[in-house]
Amino acid sequence: MRILIVGGTGLISSAFARECEDRDDDLTLITRGVHGSAGTPASSKVIHADATDAGALRSALQGARLRRERWDAVVQFVAFAPERVAEDVVTFAPLTDRYVLIATSAAYTTVEHFQMLTEDTPLENNEWDYAQAKIACEDVLRNDAPAAGLDFTIVRPAHTYGDTKIPAFTGNSRHPWTIIDRMRRGADILVPGDGTALWTVTHASDVAAGIRGLLDTDASRGLAVHITSDTALTWTGIYRALAHAAGLSDAQFESQVVHVPSDALIAAVPSQAGSIRGDKMHCAVYDTSLLRSLVPGWEAETTFAEGIGNAIRAFEAHPEWQTIDDEANAMFDRLGAIYRGALRSAAIG
Secondary structure: OEEEEEOOOOHHHHHHHHHHHHOOOEEEEEEOOOOOOOOOOOOOEEEEOOOOOHHHHHHHOHHHHHOOOOEOEEEEOOOOOHHHHHHHHHHHOOOEOEEEEEOOHHHEOOOOOOOOEOOOOOEOOOOOHHHHHHHHHHHHHHHHHHHHOOEEEEEEEOEEEEOOEOOOOOOOOOOOHHHHHHHHOOOOEEEEOOOOOEEEEEEHHHHHHHHHHHOOOHHHOOOEEEEOOOOEEEHHHHHHHHHHHOOOOHHHHHHHEEEEOHHHHHHHOHHHHHHHHHHHOOOOOEOOHHHHHHOOOOOOOOOHHHHHHHHHHHHHOOHHHOOOOHHHHHHHHHHHHHHHHHHHHHHHO
């Protein structure tokens, strides 16, 4: 299959590129020339362009237009605004049989009772600008693609991790090693709420296999499909697995845990309000029956214990990845001290 990836050096896009390489696909990547830690498949062709600039993108693809080249699928990983998708419809309609938009499951509405999330769950996230923009991207694609004669598939990943990303509730997106460093030096480990909310984390390789599988069936055209693990862990379970992979015993982990309400984390870092209120503080458990019906045999094969162990080993093999977020560390230390003090006061009272 001839596949064009817009992006290709991020967490999921790198995994998808490797999945395509393993299947001997004819692969082309559009990137700005900034390569991710995982590298670019040696067999792929690369077009250097800023994919967020419609003019630059069309200029870079002019040669393909003149040669009347077509790709079986264009997979867009870096569209974060509806106007970008509108421009993509015009750019790629003459060049591909299918456009795949990587959206987000953070777009689903949250409810105050337990509910398995399906693709029919309403898209409504009033707390997070990122999710709202992705919802708008979906709307534009549904509105504009049919008139342009462009088939499409929408993919909604959830919280995804891999060798270059270690997941946590907050405070480690740019410097993922921060939480492991805290664990290993005995610092407080801040677990949100009472740690019992259920959250789904999925390895990037499993998401990539799902995306590639959707390209093999016409039945996925015109559909939105989320790709997630079937295993939901509590936040305590996620942090405990991180601690075990980092070499901590259960006793060490439990001695370092401090439970802190989401509101306190938001008060400490207001910029995270959307991500926390609109996403992570709610349970996220997914029904993957649609994906399984479209891609028979697909499984989320990587357990969290296995995946996070591999990620920590990858970071250990790359000391240059082991950067620390000093601001997050100071915030964690401050909140940890406040809530440990509150527990002591409660016990005395």
